[in-house]
Amino acid sequence: MQQEIRKETKMRKNGIFSPSRILVIASHTFTQLVRMKVFYFLAVFAMLMLVASYFEMPWSRTTEDSAEQELIILKSTAMGAMAMFSVLFAIAATALLIPKDLEDRTLYTILSKPVPRFDYLLGKLIGVLLLVGSSLLLMDILLSFILHSRTDALITAEMERGAARGWQQEYLDLRKEEISQQGLTWDLQAGIGAIFFKAMIMASIALLISTFSSSTLFTIVIAVVIYFIGHFTADARNYWLQNQGAGVSTQVKLLSQGASLIFPDFQLYNIIDAAIEGKKIAANIFQRLALLTFFYTGIYSVLAWFTFRKKEF
């Protein structure tokens, strides 16, 4: 008898945050999304990579850095596809989740159990992020493999060219270093990390919108609009912080202030371009970006819970 009472008390004391429960919901969401055959996209990506890897610069001119340019084109094609897939998928999948659970009646089954709504939302979000993350990882592996072999081939060709022209060893070493910097580097991985961060924020924004929106389409459209606004936030912030009182009307000032405060600044995540160009990305910059991402994701998730906590179905 006492054991039963203890068991009941344990159930009632069900905390708002249970990692194991969140993990169960996340893995269910992951499976649910995998069944939607999203991984077929990877076949398209693989094809794109193969085509891009066999691509040679179309012009006949031989510039000093044509090897690097071939690698840049390969990276920009791959990372462009990765960025587009991850953001679109993060928005669409998150926007679909709650309506689909409602349609399948899974939501009633889950919420009738002692599952806090915050855990449900967080589980769903983590499920989407798991899928986006694993897809990005697979694409990253494929890109890394192709990029590595292409870089090796280009270095060999350049060294042969250099030897035939009698280049000094110092120059050969420098060319090797220059081409390698456009190959597989940690900076490139930081760029892919930034793609994931962007997707993370977009998924949490879509989650927030879907908690009060009545249609999936509305959620997707609003999230896409916010995504584009996010790329102007930096301009709005500069306008506000740098042009204070410089003949700016009150309405414009308020608008730029509001935009820079409410929307995330996605320009900061454009280190993706820097990674494509083979620039060095300092660890400190990446860490600060990660911190900002967790901050954004956290605040949007808490707000999503705020609107979802007393929602009636």
Add this chain to the structure above:
Amino acid sequence: MRIFSQIIVILVVLLAFGAAKLRFEDQLGRDMVEQKLIQPPMKEGTSLKLGQTSAAVALGGLRSLVAAVWNFRAFLHFDELDWIKLEESYEIITSLQPQTTHYWDTGAWHLHTNAAVYYNEHQDLPPFRKKSMRQLYHKKGSEFLEEGVRQNPDNWRLHIALARLWSDRHKMPDYPRAVKHYQNTLACESLPKYKRSQLRRFTFYNISHIPERREEALALGTALFYESADNHLPNLLCSLFALQNEFNTPMLTRIPDNKLFPDKTRQHSWLKNYWERRLDNTPTAGVEAKIKTLEYSPAF
């Protein structure tokens, strides 16, 4: 009603959160710009030129991808010999990716070489039109590179592209201008060490083509000669030989022929090549005479 109150709460929270992160984001943005990790904003009007789809993708943070696609498009314009569209394309491309050397370099090359040659060899154009169009596209190519240099002041590859353009004997050489660009290249912090002596040699060749700066050329050439045996290249040695003759360098300070050239046979062949490839303003003092002396010398 409940949804409106919720939206108001959300906005208030976002505003408060926004105020907290504002300085952090601003500082992060500044640091990224300083480290050249994020691109400056696109030039006004670029979005309009891009078209809706490309503009949307570019604004969505994929400027490098749009630039790569436009680069292919520019190649098609090159294939069709549509120089106006090609120029527009490279303006867009460089606005999207102002820090990518290759786009500035290739865009300029299409203009100052391909377009200029196309007009110069156009059968239907009268001679004066051919000349003016050639000059126009040569100028356009140079201006395109100069814009690249303005946006990337420490990019040695762009400075050297300008220097090569103005020193090219097959185009419209302007040696004082070429020297200025070579000196700008040498002033770049990003210039690798191994390039330095080669660029100083190029500076020497170009200065030696300016009659009023030949004394400066002689001093630089002599310094390069003593600096390293790697600089003992036929063109440099022959120029130095001619410059020493031009200024009647006294025997005490003059580099003797037996030090300048490895042997008489090579002295003859190098000087002969130098003489045959000379331009109007190449220093040639004593070269022809020396070739003849060598040819008639019994030891030769």
